[in-house]
Amino acid sequence: MATLKDIARSLDLSITQVSRALNDHSDVSEETRLRVKATARAMNYHPNVSARKLVSGRSGIVGLVVPQHRNIGQDGIFMEVVAGLSSQFSGRGMQFVLHIMAEQEPPLPVYQKLIGTALLDGFVLIDPMDRDPRIDFLRRAGIAFVVHGRSGETIDYPYFDIENEQLAYDLTEHLLARGHRRIAFLNGIAGRSYVSRREAGYLRALRAAGAPHIPELHLNGDMDEAHGLTGTIRLFSGTAPRPTAIVCGNVRLARGAYQALAALGLSVPGDVSVVAHDDELPTLRASAFFPALTVTRAPLRDSWEPLADCLAGAIAGKPLAGLQRLGQYSFIERNSVAPPAAA
Amino acid sequence: MATLKDIARSLDLSITQVSRALNDHSDVSEETRLRVKATARAMNYHPNVSARKLVSGRSGIVGLVVPQHRNIGQDGIFMEVVAGLSSQFSGRGMQFVLHIMAEQEPPLPVYQKLIGTALLDGFVLIDPMDRDPRIDFLRRAGIAFVVHGRSGETIDYPYFDIENEQLAYDLTEHLLARGHRRIAFLNGIAGRSYVSRREAGYLRALRAAGAPHIPELHLNGDMDEAHGLTGTIRLFSGTAPRPTAIVCGNVRLARGAYQALAALGLSVPGDVSVVAHDDELPTLRASAFFPALTVTRAPLRDSWEPLADCLAGAIAGKPLAGLQRLGQYSFIERNSVAPPAAA
DNA sequence: GGACGAACCCGAAACGTTTCGGAAAAGATA
C-alpha cells in the first residue's frame, strides 16, 4: 500500500504538502497539485480510512441498521432499499454498511455500540415510527443521520419524505368526488409514521366531504397480498355497512383486494372501486391490473439519491434547510374507479 | 466516547495495562483484569476501530462485493445471503460491509480500491466462476478471504462448499437405477464453478451406467421458474429424442418443469420423472409439490455460519486445514420418480 | 546475601493521516 510518505519521498515534498495537494487546499501551487495527483494515481494511492477517521473524524462510512424481520427479503422491497442506498453511496466514494440486528434485539444499544466504535459517519433511518426513539437518541449522540420519512413533533433533522397525508387525502377525495361515501382504507401496520400520516389524510378527506368515518372500514396490517385478500373479505363479511370503494396502501394490497372481490363475485369498478398508492416495486405493475389500477405514484427507487445526498450533506455540515427534501407524487387515473352502484 | 486513557486515569493505571487487561493478555493480575473490565463496561467503552486497525491491522470488518444484477432481489436468495452473513458476523462482534458494484463494472479494480483504503480485514466471495480471477487477485494481495464454493486447479484457500459433483451424480444415478436412459439436466448458467461440477457429476453417472450423453438434453440458464418452464418445453419440442426424466439444478427450475409438463399433458412421474437439488430457499418447498419432489437437500442457510467461521479463522491466521469445510447433503426420496414408461 | 525467576507493571514508539502555527522566498510598498 502506497502512503503519503511514499509519495512525499518520491517527489521530494513534505507529507503535509502532499496531503494538502490531494485535498485541494488553497496554499499549494497548481503545478505541485498536478504533480502530486499524477504520482498518487501512478502509485495507486488510496488514503487509509482508519488514519483519516482517527484524526479528522470522517471515515466515509455510513450505516443502516435493520431488524432481522421474519419476512425480510420475501418481498423485494428490502433488497431495493439496500441495493439502492449501497450503490448511491458507492457512487459518492463512500461505503455503506448493513447491520442486521437479531429479531427482538432492542435497537438503541446497537446504535450505541456502533457509534462507540467510532467507525461510522452517520446513519440512514428507515421505517420511522410515530415519535421514534432512535431519532432522539441519534440527535443526542451528535451523529449525522437522515430519516426516510418524518416523525415526532419537531422536525429538526435531515429527511426525505413524500406527502403521505396529502396523497391519502387525494385518493380518498377522488372517490368522494365520484359519489362514494363508505370508503374503506387498507392501511399499513399501526405505529409507523407514514401509516399515521395517511390515516390523517384519509380522515381529513372524509371530514371535508361530510362523509361518515366508520372505524370498521379502516384496517391496519402487513402491506402484502395476503392481508389485502383477508382484509377485503373481512370488509364484506362483517356487520358493518359494506364499503363501495377501497383505498389501498400499496399495489400489493390492491392485488389481494382484487382477488378477494373476484372471489366474492364483485366486479371492479362496477360493484367496488379500488385505488392505491404505487411505490413501483419491481414485481407488480399497477398498469397490468385488470381493470388497470388508479394510483398515486411515487417510485420508492427515487428515494435513495436524495437520502444519500442529505446524509452526505449532513456529514459535511451543510445547513439543515437544504437537507430536508420532499419527493413528488403524481395522480394516475386508470380504470378502477366508477360511481357507486345505486344501492 | 470513553477511551483507554479515561479508564486508565480513573483506575490510576497505565494505558498499556488497561489495553492488556481488556485483551486478556497474560501479564496482568486477575484482580486488575476484573477491575478494568468492570469500569470499561461501566464507562460504556468501545475500542476505536480506526485506531486499532491502524496499529494492529485488524478492524473486524469484512466485505462482500456483488454486481448490481438485473434480477438482484427478485428471488429472495440474495437477501438470504446478505442477511445470513450479516447476522453471523454481527454475532462475532464483526461488521459486515455490503458493496454493490455497477452492472458492468470490472470487479478487480473494486477489490483493489477497497483493499487500498485498508479498512477491511477480508472478503467473502460468492458465486465463483471456473478459474475465477478474483481468487488469484485476493491471494496475491495477501488479504484474507473465504470462497462459497471452489474454483481453479489448486484449492489452497479457505472455502465452504458442498459436493456438487457427487450430488449431481446421485440424482442422475437415482434415475438410471430405475431404468431411465434419456435423462435431461436443467443446469445453471455456464461458467459458474458449481454448475461445471454438477455437469461433471451428471456425465460421470451417465458414463458409469453406459447411458448415452445427448448434448441437447443438457441445458444451461437462469435457475428460475421461467427457465424451468421454457427449458422443459424445449426438451420436448426439439428433434432430439425426448427425455424420460429431468434433473433440475434447484426447486425453482423443478417448479417450472412441473408446469411445462402439465401444459404438455405429461404426468409426473408416470410419463416423466423429475428430481432436483433443494437449497431450501424460503419461498418454495419441495415437499409441497404434487407429486412431492425427490431431492438432494442442502439448505443454503447452513452456509453462513461456516463461511463466517472460516473467514474469521483466516483473519486470525489459523492454519488452512481447519478452514476448508464441506457441507453435508441428504437424499430425500419422495414421489416424483418412477420407472420410464414402456416406449 | 546475592542471583534468579515470576508476576506485574509502565514509557515510548508506531500506524497514516490532517491540521496548527509558523517560516522562507519573492515581490510590492514605503
Add this chain to the structure above:
DNA sequence: TATCTTTTCCGAAACGTTTCGGGTTCGTCC
C-alpha cells in the same frame, strides 16, 4: 533599505490503540 503581503511550503502535534523493550517488586534458591 526596511517593512509588509502573498505564495508556497514544512515541522510537529494529535487522534486512540497495540506492542516492544524494558523496569520494579517480591519471594526462592543456592
